[in-house]
Amino acid sequence: MSLPADAVIALETFQAAAGWEQRARLLMQWGDRLPVLSDVDKVEANRVHGCESQVWLVGALQDGHWQFAASSDARLIRGLVALLLARVNGLSAAELKQVDLPEWFSQLGLSRQLSPSRSNGLNAVLQRMNELAG
Template identity: 40%
Template sequence: MANAAFEELVEDFEFLDDWEDRYRHVIDQGKAMEALEEALRVPATKVDGCASQVWLHAQVEDGKLHFDGASDAMIVSGLIAVLRILYNGLTPAEVLAVDARAEMGRLGLNDHLSAQRSNGLRAMIERVRETAAAT
């Protein structure tokens, strides 16, 4: 089950008529994120399996997951922003209980991403889940 912020994003997507509008909305979400500090763009935070450069810095504070990220591709930055909306503020157990593929499907993302982008999205989800499982 998604949190309230993700439910709001789902509602936003329901008002967008076509995939191009949704695509732009995802990109806008990425543009609205704060930039990831250069010091955190290191091999340890780099996500393998993505066609573009992707860094995710995840941590658990006060029992809740928080992560930031960056990419050199606008759509991937938007996907990071969407994942942040989906996961940030959840406990590790809640993160592991989220069916990210189903939640992304509610936004129509599963049907409209290229195979490479879908693989990258899976890699990012797996990184977040690994962080949650390690705590």
């Protein structure tokens, strides 16, 4: 399965990073580039449950492809969510179901930094995406 353009950029950027410190900086930068969600979207109905931090997710179907937007109150989580969005935005519902989260973060060289709670949180975000794409 081919990767969305943003995912290719993410992979190239993170794989070129020299060591964890540089990847951590990149992670924060990706999070900082995440478009801000409006307060209208930061409502309970859009909150992802299963995350330790607050995460909100909205999605829209455009020409058979999903576009998601998300935000978090935690900077590190924003970075991880931004990388998840890079991986899934533009996919069809069927492709979305095939996304392998651990594999994606492993390719980025970030899997060791995913604590069980962060991993669960990201899985909750992906699960919510699949529910929206239903």
